Amino acid sequence: DAGITQSPRHKVTETGTPVTLRCHQTENHRYMYWYRQDPGHGLRLIHYSYGVKDTDKGEVSDGYSVSRSKTEDFLLTLESATSSQTSVYFCAISQGAEAFFGQGTRLTVV
Amino acid sequence: GQNIDQPTEMTATEGAIVQINCTYQTSGFNGLFWYQQHAGEAPTFLSYNVLDGLEEKGRFSSFLSRSKGYSYLLLKELQMKDSASYLCAPEANQAGTALIFGKGTTLSVSS
Numbered sequence A: 001d002a003g004i005t006q007s008p009r010h011k012v013t014e015t016g017t018p019v020t021l022r023c024h025q026t027e028n029h030r031y032m033y034w035y036r037q038d039p040g041h042g043l044r045l046i047h048y049s050y051g052v053k054d055t056d057k058g059e060v061s062d063g064y065s066v067s068r069s070k071t072e073d074f075l076l077t078l079e080s081a082t083s084s085q086t087s088v089y090f091c092a093i094s095q096g097a098e099a100f101f102g103q104g105t106r107l108t109v110v
Numbered sequence B: 001g002q003n004i005d006q007p008t009e010m011t012a013t014e015g016a017i018v019q020i021n022c023t024y025q026t027s028g029f030n031g032l033f034w035y036q037q038h039a040g041e042a043p044t045f046l047s048y049n050v051l052d053g054l055e056e057k058g059r060f061s062s063f064l065s066r067s068k069g070y071s072y073l074l075l076k077e078l079q080m081k082d083s084a085s086y087l088c089a090p091e092a093n094q095a096g097t098a099l100i101f102g103k104g105t106t107l108s109v110s111s
Helices: none
Strands: A004-007 A010-013 A019-025 A031-038 A042-051 A054-057 A064-070 A073-078 A087-094 A105-109 B002-005 B009-013 B018-026 B029-037 B044-049 B053-057 B060-065 B070-075 B084-092 B105-110
Touching: A004 A087, A010 A019, A019 A031, A019 A087, A019 A105, A031 A064, A031 A073, A042 A064, A042 A073, A054 A064, A073 A087, B002 B084, B009 B018, B018 B029, B018 B084, B018 B105, B029 B060, B029 B070, B044 B053, B044 B060, B044 B070, B070 B084
Parallel strands: A010 A105, B009 B105
Antiparallel strands: A004 A019, A019 A073, A031 A042, A031 A087, A042 A054, A064 A073, A087 A105, B002 B018, B018 B070, B029 B044, B029 B084, B053 B060, B060 B070, B084 B105
16 A cells, blocks of 8 residues: 555534644655545545645635645645535545545544 | 546446446546545545557456547446446646546446
């Protein structure tokens, strides 16, 4: 199995609070992605990174920011969480070929 | 940009064959991935097609037609454990381009 871990796995937070999700890899893969998955919408790309300090927006990036200061870590931050950001968040890594996914983080914003 | 279309749901019975279609429009197309995702779990890689034609891998096969922007996943001898969502993801050939997924097809296999 690819060495990719997400933390936390579950989180409940209040509206308006900041939240940071972490994705950590031990594979030295170049690409890292954050997706969210909601019923009826499939996997939607939030942000992705193609190298240290190189990031770009996906289709649903509003309300989210990311940082990648080293190869192994990709952080997703919700600056001020809203109920619409309740979702399951998946991190993925790839080296230009197949992507490997973390186990997901279930985030609930109340 | 990309446009990916898959049927939302399909049903089939154990032992049957099912074909899940995916049509796409992708700038600078390179290849196409298929992933399987069981409920509550992360997606896992099934296949990757670059060339036109059928690639067989056990009970699962994947077909690609680059000129038609069309792919399908063929599942034979269906088992209950094949009940899952199947996601297609066309890959662009530009460096730094992210992997975008279709909404997925939820397959329900009944006995």
